[in-house]
Amino acid sequence: MKTKLDIFSSEKLQNFFVNLDSLFDINLKNLDDLKDCHDTKNLSIVFFEDKDFVEEKILKNVLHNENFIFISKEHSAFDKFSKGLKKNITPPLSISKFLDKVNQIINQKKLTYKNIDFNNNVATNNKTNEKIYLTQAENLILSKLLNEKVVNKKLLERDALHIKEDLNTSSIESHLNRIRKKLKKINSVFTVASKDNNVFLEIINQDK
Numbered sequence: 001m002k003t004k005l006d007i008f009s010s011e012k013l014q015n016f017f018v019n020l021d022s023l024f025d026i027n028l029k030n031l032d033d034l035k036d037c038h039d040t041k042n043l044s045i046v047f048f049e050d051k052d053f054v055e056e057k058i059l060k061n062v063l064h065n066e067n068f069i070f071i072s073k074e075h076s077a078f079d080k081f082s083k084g085l086k087k088n089i090t091p092p093l094s095i096s097k098f099l100d101k102v103n104q105i106i107n108q109k110k111l112t113y114k115n116i117d118f119n120n121n122v123a124t125n126n127k128t129n130e131k132i133y134l135t136q137a138e139n140l141i142l143s144k145l146l147n148e149k150v151v152n153k154k155l156l157e158r159d160a161l162h163i164k165e166d167l168n169t170s171s172i173e174s175h176l177n178r179i180r181k182k183l184k185k186i187n188s189v190f191t192v193a194s195k196d197n198n199v200f201l202e203i204i205n206q207d208k
Contacts, residue, residue, distance in 0.1 A: 003147045005102070008034055009047035023099070023159065038062045043105060048072035069105060103140060103159065111146045113201065114189045118142060123186060130186040137161055138179050141199075145192065150200045172199075 005024040007017055014028050029037070031054055037044065038061035046068060048054075062068050110119040117124045121139045124131045134142065140160045144151055157172050176199065179192050193202035 003144075004042040006037065006040060006042045006044040007047070008037075008044065013047050019095075020099075023155075024102075034058050034062055038065055040065065040067060042067060043102065044068045045102070046070050066109075069101060099159075109143070111143065113146050114203070116183070116186070116188050116190075118146065123182065123188075125186045125188070128187060132182040132186050134179075134182065137175055138182070141175060141179065142192075145199065145201050150198050153194060153197045153199055156199055 003024050004027070005020075006027045006029055007014070008029050008031050009016075010031070017026055017028065020026060027042075031046070031048075034046070034054055035058045038058070044062075044065075044067055046062070048070065108120065110117070112118070112126070115125055115127050117126050118134075118139070121134045121136065122131055123134060123142075137160060141156060144156065144160060153172060161172060161175070173194075176192050176194065183191055189205045190201050190203050193200055
């Protein structure tokens with residue numbers, strides 16, 4: 001399952017996302033749709049151009065939703081709302097910068113799966129309060145698995161570890177082994193498994 005990503009923009013910007021369908025479950029929307037989406041749980045990207053206009057009331061509502069990332073030119077109609085906003089990006093914007101920002105937001109989002117909470121590179125057993133610290137790569141791998149459930153190993157290498165296709169899989173396997181050991185250390189009821197070039201979460205003890 002791919003991470004759901006809602007894109008709010010003018011129609012002329014929508015071609016920017018054509019080649020990202022393999023990475024995300026993308027839903028393209030117009031800026032007018034913001035009025036009905038302020039409480040969305042999906043990760044959402046909002047693009048503002050110089051002449052874009054959104055009612056102030058609608059903007060204030062979506063600004064309070066942590067699932068939104070805003071991309072706007074300096075001195076745009078959105079500018080007065082964006083000062084001090086941590087999830088605001090100023091163009092020019094490359095595909096790699098866009099993907100880095102999206103992955104960063106996914107990586108930092110608090111997630112819970114079974115008896116483990118993930119937040120700010122820390123995994124915590126929510127029953128025993130046992131904690132382990134994750135590297136950035138480990139945290140990103142787990143975030144993708146928690147959001148997508150099953151991830152192709154090659155895609156995981158490319159997106160989480162930035163490994164080129166012509167390299168072997170020893171690096172990703174090393175990360176997976178370290179994750180397994182860390183989850184076991186805090187008595188997680190699940191682990192990370194791989195089969196047929198896919199990586200997924202596997203329940204090992206539902207009773208804990």
